[in-house]
Amino acid sequence: MKRNRVSIKDISKALGLSNTTISFILNGKAEEMRISAQVTERVLAYVKEVGYTPNYLARGLVTGKTNTIGFIVENIGNPFFSQIASLIEEQAYKGGYKIIYSSTNGQSDKALELIRMFRDRGVDGYIICPTEKLEEEISQLKEENRPVVLFDRFLPAIDSHYIGIDNEQAMYEACKHLVERNRKNIALITTDSRQTQMISRLEGYKRLIKERKLNEYILSIPYENRKERLQSDFEDFIKKYPKLDGICFATNYLAVGGLEVMRNLGLKIPSKIAVVAFDDNEVLRLFQPGITAVEQPLEEMAKLIIDRLLVDLKLGKSAEKTIHKEIPTRLIVRESTGN
Amino acid sequence: MKRNRVSIKDISKALGLSNTTISFILNGKAEEMRISAQVTERVLAYVKEVGYTPNYLARGLVTGKTNTIGFIVENIGNPFFSQIASLIEEQAYKGGYKIIYSSTNGQSDKALELIRMFRDRGVDGYIICPTEKLEEEISQLKEENRPVVLFDRFLPAIDSHYIGIDNEQAMYEACKHLVERNRKNIALITTDSRQTQMISRLEGYKRLIKERKLNEYILSIPYENRKERLQSDFEDFIKKYPKLDGICFATNYLAVGGLEVMRNLGLKIPSKIAVVAFDDNEVLRLFQPGITAVEQPLEEMAKLIIDRLLVDLKLGKSAEKTIHKEIPTRLIVRESTGN
């Protein structure tokens, strides 16, 4: 299987040099080690000729580095995650790193298992969209000086790097936009999750409602069976509150499912109910009418995440000061909020 | 960094046994090697106590196995790829394998680089959505007995496993559906790509057109600058052929972009032009009117891909007989093709 692969030993034997010399040259330490230009040249030429490539496993065993980043998302099938994955991959690639990814589907036990698996495989750093109950494991990573960046949501109990958006403000502005479009009875459709990003969005909604002295209408859909529950619970909710004239969906799949329900009910958007969604995507853009949405700056997030991780990776450990960055979002106004 | 990790050596020392014994027990070979139940128990208990986990790098170096599968897609940000990725990951996970993925963005040089990088990292098998010019590299993998499964498209010049859909028939039926809805002037919007799946779709279209003695209208959009080109070229195309009453989009992003253009032009679907898209997704389902689409059986594909790969992985090489499987698709009829 790998017998045909050339190793450093083969090269040193063929050229009558030592492994050390070959290794130094291969790692660009020729000058530093003051190896003669001729030798260097001869080795490089031979390496090229036989098409040698290093065995990263062996290198990793010695150096403890694999140039791999473990990337843990909730579900790679969700467009938010797949798009940011695509951008992160691109950025990581530029920095010489590869990505191993896996999805937790929101389950803590799966997440825990993944972190451990990644560790056993010697990934150099972690990008994690955390589930609940990961505090201990992530603290441990930090203690072991393994760089970690959380994104999308964070764990309040522990001090670690976090890149996300300003969820509270984003939702506040989304709802404010509805008020400005003369909506008085604004509902928030959210999940029952205790994740920080969802809580912040809820708070943004509440702040606006309180500030404007409006009535609060909140529907919380359990993550389990979310598809069916969204159908039934949301329909009941709408029927229960016929006065509703504005709706904010707190995350992408709620908007997609909710819009379908609204269409089936024959609710006119925006004349009867104005709609704002969180997390822009093609569905919202092409929906008729186009749906006003909070856009997350994916590219910027991806860049910040990788930059932060690369710095720590170079340091060989997490920076003393953890960063906690909440990027502002942009509200893309479309027809669903009238004019 | 890893000093604090327990190794087999630590265990054998602590327990007064040899590395061999520990290794055998850890690898479930205790019975086979007739190691006493007491010793086994003692070791297992200790391993649990200290929380030992094996170093996969070291294991990989010796065994040549890493339990990792390299997954090469065109672009993980494309919903087709992200969804199948999600399913493949799930299936692979069940079989004890992890996925490393990366995107080629359709570039052969990137694809080549990725395959080599994966090889250097010792992945056990490959799932590849190939670009052009990969024949040599993939043949080489096969020679080295590294299992490979191609998907979505294949390379006619080489004999390797392939899982895909029956593109020719799928497109034939999509167009036939338009004919049955009394459309006479049916266009195909496709890409200039020479990829097998696109060629087959083109052939399916041509077969139908020929069979029904209709006029051929084909617009081919270059992959480069596809967004802009779709806008301009498609608009010109529609204006040039005012008689068009049916359109087939040959792949997902063409449909999404094309529908937007059609909307901006105020073209009525389906009264003026009926539309069929290839590769179903939420955008098509929620578009107004709902867009009739060819659905790819993603779950089935994912399962076939992984099953095939796991068999070969167990064999330690590609099976003698390569399989070339084209799964039938399903046409989901919605309002965009009238009734």
Add this chain to the structure above:
DNA sequence: CTGAAAGCGCTTACAG
């Protein structure tokens, strides 16, 4: 300027 040697953490013939 270059090399001999130890060691990363594991597996596996071989030996008893």
Add this chain to the structure above:
DNA sequence: CTGAAAGCGCTTACAG
């Protein structure tokens, strides 16, 4: 039933 030893392919003090 269990162990000593070699080896996977690399890096890196240490020595000269």
